[in-house]
Amino acid sequence: MRTLGIDIGTTNIKAVELSGAINNMVLENYGILETYGYLERSNAAIQTNYFKLVEEITVELLRQLFLVFKPKTKRAFFSLPVFSSFITNFNLPFVNDKEIAQAVPFEAKKYIPLPLEELEINWMVVAKNVEGGKETSRIVLVATPKELIQKYQHIAQALSLNLVGWEIEGFSLARALVGEDKTPTLITDIGTQITNLFVVDNGFLVNFESLNIGGAEITHIISQSLGVSQERAEEFKKIKGFKIAPEEMGVVNVLMPIVDNFGNEILRMIDIYREKNNRQIEKVILTGGTANMPGLAEYFTEFLNLTVEKAWPFKQIKYQQFLEPLLRDVAPYLSVATGAAIQGLA
Ligand SMILES: Nc1ncnc2c1ncn2[C@@H]1O[C@H](COP(=O)(O)OP(=O)(O)OP(=O)(O)O)[C@@H](O)[C@H]1O
Ligand SMILES: [Mg+2]
Numbered sequence: 592m593r594t595l596g597i598d599i600g601t602t603n604i605k606a607v608e609l610s611g612a613i614n615n616m617v618l619e620n621y622g623i624l625e626t627y628g629y630l631e632r633s634n635a636a637i638q639t640n641y642f643k644l645v646e647e648i649t650v651e652l653l654r655q656l657f658l659v660f661k662p663k664t665k666r667a668f669f670s671l672p673v674f675s676s677f678i679t680n681f682n683l684p685f686v687n688d689k690e691i692a693q694a695v696p697f698e699a700k701k702y703i704p705l706p707l708e709e710l711e712i713n714w715m716v717v718a719k720n721v722e723g724g725k726e727t728s729r730i731v732l733v734a735t736p737k738e739l740i741q742k743y744q745h746i747a748q749a750l751s752l753n754l755v756g757w758e759i760e761g762f763s764l765a766r767a768l769v770g771e772d773k774t775p776t777l778i779t780d781i782g783t784q785i786t787n788l789f790v791v792d793n794g795f796l797v798n799f800e801s802l803n804i805g806g807a808e809i810t811h812i813i814s815q816s817l818g819v820s821q822e823r824a825e826e827f828k829k830i831k832g833f834k835i836a837p838e839e840m841g842v843v844n845v846l847m848p849i850v851d852n853f854g855n856e857i858l859r860m861i862d863i864y865r866e867k868n869n870r871q872i873e874k875v876i877l878t879g880g881t882a883n884m885p886g887l888a889e890y891f892t893e894f895l896n897l898t899v900e901k902a903w904p905f906k907q908i909k910y911q912q913f914l915e916p917l918l919r920d921v922a923p924y925l926s927v928a929t930g931a932a933i934q935g936l937a
Contacts, residue, residue, distance in 0.1 A: 593619065593664035595752075596932025597653070598760065598925075600672070602626050602783040602807075603880070604652050607928040608662050609908065613937050618910040622660030623924055624652055646742055650749045657750070668935030669743050669757040670927045673787055673801055676735040676759055677703050677710075680797060686719045686726045695730060703734050710734040717795035731797060733759055755935055761789045763930025765796040767904035768876050775864070775872045778902075779857060780926075781881035783807050786853060788860045792870060802856055806881040809849060816845040833886025850887070854894040861897075878902035882923035904929035 593610045608620040679702040683694050695714050700707065714732040740757070747754035764778050769791045778789040784805045790798040806828075814824035827842075833850075835842055861872045875897055877888055882901050892899040904926040905918060 592936060593666060594755070594932050594935030595662050595664055595667045596670065596763070596928040596930065596935055597667055598670045598763070598927040598931060599649060599653075600782055600927075601785060603924070604649075604656055605925055605928040606653075606656060606660060606662065607925050607932045608660075608664065609929075609932040609936055611909075611936065613933070616908045616933065616936060618905060618908050618914075618918075620660060620662060621921065621925055621928070622656050622662075623921065624656040626652065646745055646749075649746050653746070653750055665751060665753045666755050666935060667747060667752040668755055668931045669747075670760045670763040670931040671735070671739075671743070671757055672785075673759055673761055673799060674785070675739050676733050677705075678731070678733050678759065678761075678799065679703075680717070680729060680731045683728045683730060684726065686721060686728050688716075691716060691728055691730070695732065698730070699732055699734065702732070705734070705736070707734075709737055711737055711740060715795070717797050718793065729797070731795070735759075758931065758934060760927045760930075761787065761796045761799050763927045763934065764789060764878065765791045765794070765930070766933055767926050767930030768878065768902055769794060770907060774874055775870050776874045776876060777857060777860060777872050778876045778878060779853070779882075780879040781805055781853065781877070782879045786856075786879070788857060790860065790864050790872065792868075797868075798860075798864060800856075800860055802853075804849075804852070806879070806884075809846065809881070809884075812845050812849055813842060816842060828884060830885070832884040833890055850890060851894065854891060857891075857895060861895075873898065875899045876902055878923045878926040880924050883920065902926045907933070 593608060596607045598605045603626060604624045606622045609616050610619050611617045681698055683691055699712060712734050714730055716728050717731050718729040720727045743757060744754060764780060768778055769776050771794055773793050775792045778791060780787045782805045784807055786802040786805050788800045789796055810821055810825045810828055813827055814821050857875060865871055875895060877899060888899050888901050902923045904922060
């Protein structure tokens with residue numbers, strides 16, 4: 592069997608093609624389509640919220656991507672941005688599966704601001720606890736507008752893809768980057784316009800937060816401080832990042848406050864999780880294109896005083912050895928699409 596995992600980000604589209612079975616997966620192919628329109632026009636993103644997902648443009652971009660990447664399958668699994676859904680978590684005072692299933696729809700109404708009939712509701716039990724005779728279950732619930740799912744179905748139809756399923760990107764990331772590892776982990780996905788912080792504990796995605804700031808902001812600040820075009824600043828960021836010559840140290844001074852900003856948000860998320868759940872996050876995984884910024888992982892390691900790893904979504908996947916160095920570079924871009932492709936094979 593083969594499956595395509597497809598990640599439609601705000602600016603870039605990525606696809607990963609896997610073959611085999613869930614316990615014997617092979618990386619067949621991958622593709623990344625970078626769209627740089629946003630550097631000139633801030634409204635050139637493919638989507639900024641779920642109402643604005645532009646079907647026609649997305650179809651056109653995916654078509655372009657497929658021309659180069661030539662997937663051998665039509666089976667596709669989509670990963671959707673977190674802002675496309677309402678995601679919430681809550682506790683229920685019992686552990687019995689039947690009782691949980693009955694209670695969830697009632698509980699859902701409390702948290703979701705839209706009529707339930709307009710939404711597709713998915714949920715899972717992420718923890719069960721029996722302590723001192725007190726039973727509780729922790730539920731993560733995802734409610735996605737049916738209208739949005741239809742948009743993705745239209746996109747698939749226009750490309751003659753067989754859409755076998757979809758999920759929110761955080762679940763794809765947890766699967767690809769954490770898998771069976773039970774260590775409390777924070778996945779930090781720094782994209783172009785958005786940064787998502789996902790807490791994965793015991794292998795389950797249990798919490799998240801979105802920040803309206805991403806790699807574009809870093810480019811912008813470099814462009815301003817050096818007085819160069821956005822394109823030059825983008826190049827500077829990607830090639831030099833924090834690893835710059837002494838005569839350019841001034842740039843580090845402008846980079847630090849913004850990167851510290853990300854760092855402080857990460858620390859805050861870790862604190863909140865500890866206070867609420869009495870669990871210490873032990874590891875941070877950096878993903879999204881910005882994870883490739885030279886020196887960023889090292890900078891965060893020092894700032895956070897924690898293990899900080901760059902994303903490697905191919906742990907459970909076989910690939911041709913000569914690809915290894917190439918994959919190291921594209922890995923943070925492909926984490927979401929890889930997680931989606933894995934689920935498509937399951
Ligand atoms: N080597 C690098 N150094 C620093 N930043 C980089 C590097 N390579 C890519 N980026 C940045 O990564 C970002 C793109 O990341 P990604 O493709 O994960 O975003 P996206 O998924 O399209 O956006 P979002 O997650 O916001 O929807 C851009 O801001 C780009 O400048
Ligand atoms: Mg992304």
